[in-house]
Amino acid sequence: MRFSIIIPTLNESKNITSCIKSVIENTKLEVSKKDIEIIIVDGGSRDDTLVKAVRFDNKIKMKIIRSEIASTPCQLNKGAAIAAGDILVFLHADCRLPINALEKIKNTFSRLPDLAGGAFTMKVEGARFLYNILSIGGNIYCRATKTFFGDRAIFIRRGILNKISGYRDLPVMSDVDFSKRMKEFIKNLEIGWDIILFDAPPAIAVTDATLLVANIDKIIIVVKSGQTDKFALDRTLQMLEGVNAPVAGAIMNAVSPKTSYESYYYYHEYYHYYGKDKKR
Numbered sequence: 001m002r003f004s005i006i007i008p009t010l011n012e013s014k015n016i017t018s019c020i021k022s023v024i025e026n027t028k029l030e031v032s033k034k035d036i037e038i039i040i041v042d043g044g045s046r047d048d049t050l051v052k053a054v055r056f057d058n059k060i061k062m063k064i065i066r067s068e069i070a071s072t073p074c075q076l077n078k079g080a081a082i083a084a085g086d087i088l089v090f091l092h093a094d095c096r097l098p099i100n101a102l103e104k105i106k107n108t109f110s111r112l113p114d115l116a117g118g119a120f121t122m123k124v125e126g127a128r129f130l131y132n133i134l135s136i137g138g139n140i141y142c143r144a145t146k147t148f149f150g151d152r153a154i155f156i157r158r159g160i161l162n163k164i165s166g167y168r169d170l171p172v173m174s175d176v177d178f179s180k181r182m183k184e185f186i187k188n189l190e191i192g193w194d195i196i197l198f199d200a201p202p203a204i205a206v207t208d209a210t211l212l213v214a215n216i217d218k219i220i221i222v223v224k225s226g227q228t229d230k231f232a233l234d235r236t237l238q239m240l241e242g243v244n245a246p247v248a249g250a251i252m253n254a255v256s257p258k259t260s261y262e263s264y265y266y267y268h269e270y271y272h273y274y275g276k277d278k279k280r
Contacts, residue, residue, distance in 0.1 A: 001106050003031065004085030005097075006039045008067075008075035012093035013047040016040075020056050022096035027060070030103040037061040039079040043070030049093075072150070073167035080166055089155045095122075097153060105155055111199060117156030119148035143244075147180055154178065218248040225255045 005023050009016060020038060027033045038060055040053050050064060063082060067075045076090050087105060091097060098104075098120055109115055124135045148154050164181045219240060223233065240247055 001031075001035065001087060001109065002085040003036045003087050003089060003102055003105075004039055004079075004083035005036065005089045005091055006041065006076055006079035006083065007091050007093050008041050008043065008072050008079070009045055009049050009053075009093045010043040010070050011045045011047045012049045013045075013052060015094040016049050016052050018096055019091065019093050020053065020060075023091070024056070024060055026097055026100065026102040028100070028103065030100075031106055033060055036102070037063065037084060039063045039065070039083060041065055041067050041075040041079040043067050043075055071169060073169045077166040080161060083158070086158055087155055088158060088161055089153055090150065091153050092151050095151050095153060101153065109157070114196070115157075116160045117154065119152035119154045122149070122152050148178075216246070218246050220248055221250040223250055223252045225252055227254070 007016075007019060012019075023036065023038055024033075027036060038056075040050070040062070042050055042064065044066070053062070053064060056062060065078065065082065067078050069075075080088055087109065089097075089102075089105070101120065105118075108118070122135050124132050164178075164184075167178050170177060221233075221236065221240075237247070
């Protein structure tokens with residue numbers, strides 16, 4: 001799986017270095033440098049943004065192009081047009097990718113082959129209380145409205161991007177419009193299929209399940225007999241309830257005749273805990 005990280009810039013001298021470094025720091029065993037390219041689309045910077053960017057040319061594959069129009073939607077589309085990756089990540093120059101972000105994206109798409117795309121939550125660096133409150137509020141808004149802001153590192157499959165025709169050149173909120181149209185693509189799947197199942201990995205290990213909450217109707221928790229830890233199950237429920245996940249119930253698998261009694265007791269304990277929690 002190849003990644004194209006598209007970064008629109010305009011006088012981003014103060015931010016471009018840390019932004020590019022955050023991408024390079026994502027290159028590990030799961031995602032190597034040969035599978036990543038950075039595409040910087042500059043809208044006419046008058047500072048040394050491009051000078052600083054070129055310094056990383058020998059550390060990672062990089063393309064630097066200019067856009068005649070200093071418009072974020074136009075710059076993103078221009079970068080996408082020359083991207084070679086299977087997955088496109090739109091990263092603002094004043095943002096940084098989270099640690100292991102590309103690995104998480106890769107694992108998510110591998111486990112959910114029908115997933116169109118998604119985004120990350122955002123946290124403001126530093127101890128500025130008001131900004132932290134705004135970022136938390138923004139994250140809640142994105143989950144509640146099932147849309148993404150551009151500073152959340154929106155990622156999408158190349159094929160899906162082509163089908164929704166990229167970003168629209170809007171004066172504001174082009175990123176929200178983009179995420180809404182990506183969501184519409186998922187809705188179109190529902191027209192041809194009565195039931196669509198997304199198989200997500202353990203909610204504690206990765207964030208796939210909580211990311212899917214915005215686009216699904218119900219969640220069924222799978223508990224493995226004799227292996228699922230009660231604490232892990234407790235934590236999973238707390239995480240899902242924290243994002244208002246529509247938990248419909250649970251399924252216990254790997255039940256054998258030898259462990260059926262213990263499994264029943266274990267499920268009984270889980271059932272009452274969950275029921276008690278829901279009554280509060």
